[in-house]
Amino acid sequence: MTVGLRLGEAVWGLLQHALDLYRDNRRATGHLRHQLARLEQPLRVAIAGPWRSGKSTMLNAVMGEEVAPVGDADGTGVFTWYEDAARPHAIAYSTTHPPQELAMTKSATGMRVDLVGWRAGELRDIVVRWPTRALRQLTLIDTPAITGIDEHGRAPVMDRALRDADAVLYLTRDGRGTDLRVLESSRESAVGQAAPVTAILVLARADETGGGRIDALLTARQLARRQYRDPRVNALCLDTVACSGLIGLAGRVLSESDFATLAQLARVSREALEPHLLSADRFAVGELPVRLDAEVRAGLLDRLGLFGIKLATTLVRTGCDDRAKLSAELIRRSGLTELRESVNRLLLDRRDALKARSALAAVEALLRAEPEPGSGELLAMLEQILAGAHEFRELRLLAALRNTRLGFDTELAAEARRLVGGDGIGLAPRLGIPHDVTVQQLWEAASDAQWRWRKRAEDTTLRLAQRRGAQVVVRSCEGMLAELAEGGR
Structure with a gap:
């Protein structure tokens, strides 16, 4: 809409005024030029959440390829960026060394990058450039685990994710307590008050809901709908989606050999197979009704988990009689389709407004942290832009409409x-x-x-x-x- 063009022009003008104000401050002008460049770049979406929330698996599911995690990056405080490129390569950025290209090992379904020789704390960012259609419109950022909040109610990892990204997929088990307090920290600024945090709450690892019963994904969707109506969640998130990254990824990378193995298991009756699917150990080392070597069993457990094996064999018995049908049904049931639709509708469709919001937040932070003569005038200009930005009003109304109290x-x-x-x-x-x-x-x-x-x-x-x-x-x-x-x- 034409309103979006006016917002973009206003933000561009504010950045130019800020560059003039801070022309003698090299660090500030570099930061502002970076914000100008971001306006022309793909939308940045961070995938954040606590330890073992399934961030890397979800990123792989969205991309449809196994490219994460990079080495042991999740446990080292490193932000890993995934960008589109003509050829695969990875670059490490550290606090003490110049950028260094990393060796990559390609596999049948994706790639691996090992961080051999790097010590803990040396790396700040890893940029993985990978040719795939999924990255043509957005850059995905795999963030370190959020391990808690400080005495001020803030999580440093989330603070940086909100600065570096234009939107966030926040992965959680239940979307309560600490998770919501982490998201609330983004609302303290004028920009945060005017434009709600651009987050989609993802009830991740949905296949584990209710102890991993066969109806786990349905139960997770019901929980997501309940969260969708929670006023506190409404104020912080654009949408709430239940999604099993593991099942979604399995559907996207399912091979003919995987299907053949699952079809072999599906020929065994449910009653005969069920006792062998009570635990991973039973399936991995027990005596199955069909002959499967240890490597094949381990591969199925790694790609599908016990719940996924139960679901896939059930689907094969009930009509998914080839790889394409089974792949499509696993993706549909995982919730990945709903998540991608939400990302397209609420994030990618509004990329210009979200990038403008990021630029406004960066300018506001600079003006308040390093005031100069004339900062007050620029803050007034910023507040005027916020007051006239209809896109932000639309986002606020979208959140409010989910609450029946309106x-x-x-x-x-x-x-x-x-x-x-x-x-x-x-x-x-x-x-x-x-x-x-x-x-x-x-x-x-x-x-x-x-x-x-x-x-x-x-x-x-x-x-x-x-x-x-x-x-x-x-x-x-x-x-x-x-x-x-x-x-x-």
């Missing part, structure tokens, strides 16, 4: 969500009509929506929160009409 009924809430871009930011998705309609039909649909929502915005019998929400929808309709008047589709 007062909209189900049908109205769904329409408001669609009109402010919750189902996609193009004109047709916002208006809920086919992409191949005429400009006149788009105009009529937008005009009708504007008229109906303006009546709600001006209805004094409605609660103030509802009228303000309706005003945001009206402004979105006005933006669509302005875009159509300029000839956009």
